[in-house]
Amino acid sequence: MVGDSSRAEAVLNQARDLDPVSFELELARRGWANQSGSEPEVLARRQRISARLGSVAVAAPERADAWIQLADYLRSLGNHEGALKATASGLKRDPVNIELWLRRTRAQVELNQLDSACRSLRHCVKLAPTHDGVEAMIRVHPVCSKCRALFPTPGAEVCTHCGADGPARGAPVASVRAARQSKFDIYFPRVREVVARALDMPDRIKIQLTLDTLLKRHLKRSNQQCAAVLRAMSEQFGPAFDLPLFNSAVIGFLDILIADLIRAIDPRVDKGIDTGIRQRALSNA
Numbered sequence: 001m002v003g004d005s006s007r008a009e010a011v012l013n014q015a016r017d018l019d020p021v022s023f024e025l026e027l028a029r030r031g032w033a034n035q036s037g038s039e040p041e042v043l044a045r046r047q048r049i050s051a052r053l054g055s056v057a058v059a060a061p062e063r064a065d066a067w068i069q070l071a072d073y074l075r076s077l078g079n080h081e082g083a084l085k086a087t088a089s090g091l092k093r094d095p096v097n098i099e100l101w102l103r104r105t106r107a108q109v110e111l112n113q114l115d116s117a118c119r120s121l122r123h124c125v126k127l128a129p130t131h132d133g134v135e136a137m138i139r140v141h142p143v144c145s146k147c148r149a150l151f152p153t154p155g156a157e158v159c160t161h162c163g164a165d166g167p168a169r170g171a172p173v174a175s176v177r178a179a180r181q182s183k184f185d186i187y188f189p190r191v192r193e194v195v196a197r198a199l200d201m202p203d204r205i206k207i208q209l210t211l212d213t214l215l216k217r218h219l220k221r222s223n224q225q226c227a228a229v230l231r232a233m234s235e236q237f238g239p240a241f242d243l244p245l246f247n248s249a250v251i252g253f254l255d256i257l258i259a260d261l262i263r264a265i266d267p268r269v270d271k272g273i274d275t276g277i278r279q280r281a282l283s284n285a
């Protein structure tokens with residue numbers, strides 16, 4: 001707000017007209033940005049601001065924006081317990097708010113509650129898999145490839161959970177995202193290849209084919225085409241199919257057929273995947 005006071009005034013008046021909570025949030029932002037005075041004075045001002053913002057949020061618990069701002073202020077004051085509580089209060093009213101979930105995860109990491117942080121981060125991935133903040137958090141906090149516990153930093157020496165070497169010692173790490181992969185995610189790239197080849201799809205169409213389009217759209221195809229896919233899948237995964245499941249696969253709708261066939265693959269028998277992936281597929285099957 002430096003240098004353009006009339007515009008700043010307009011914003012403030014607008015907020016006042018809008019609603020009292022937005023007005024308070026804007027006031028708090030200004031007070032927080034005010035650097036005048038000695039260091040202890042600035043700190044004391046910021047503590048007053050976050051205390052006031054705390055009562056604003058309590059009075060309007062449905063306002064996620066107030067809880068978010070409060071959590072951010074408390075974090076920069078080093079009050080991670082407070083930040084954690086603020087996110088809990090906000091999530092009570094708005095349980096799918098990804099901004100609150102990200103701040104909750106961060107507070108848990110700061111408090112060294114790594115198991116909880118890991119669960120929260122998995123939840124973030126589920127809620128908003130492509131959110132920038134989620135992506136960033138996943139990069140900063142890899143998981144142990146042995147026990148899937150969260151590393152507090154990308155340069156951690158050891159896993160505090162199982163004692164395995166951390167990324168700082170050159171150990172390979174995994175990501176929370178990979179731990180959530182289901183058998184469908186794991187087999188999808190190979191299945192897509194097989195299906196595209198069997199149906200003679202142009203590359204342009206093949207690229208557009210996602211797991212969702214393969215499994216959720218009712219892709220009516222001729223019995224001939226379904227049979228071609230069935231044949232191609234059998235060539236690729238033949239010995240790995242669980243026979244009763246394979247025999248119950250339904251020809252008619254391509255998506256149902258593909259889902260049936262992926263379900264019928266037994267990762268224990270499939271030689272085409274490495275052991276790590278196989279174990280993951282088994283634990284998620």
Ligand SMILES: [Zn+2]
Pocket residue numbers: 144145146147148149159160161162163164
């Ligand atoms: Zn570990």
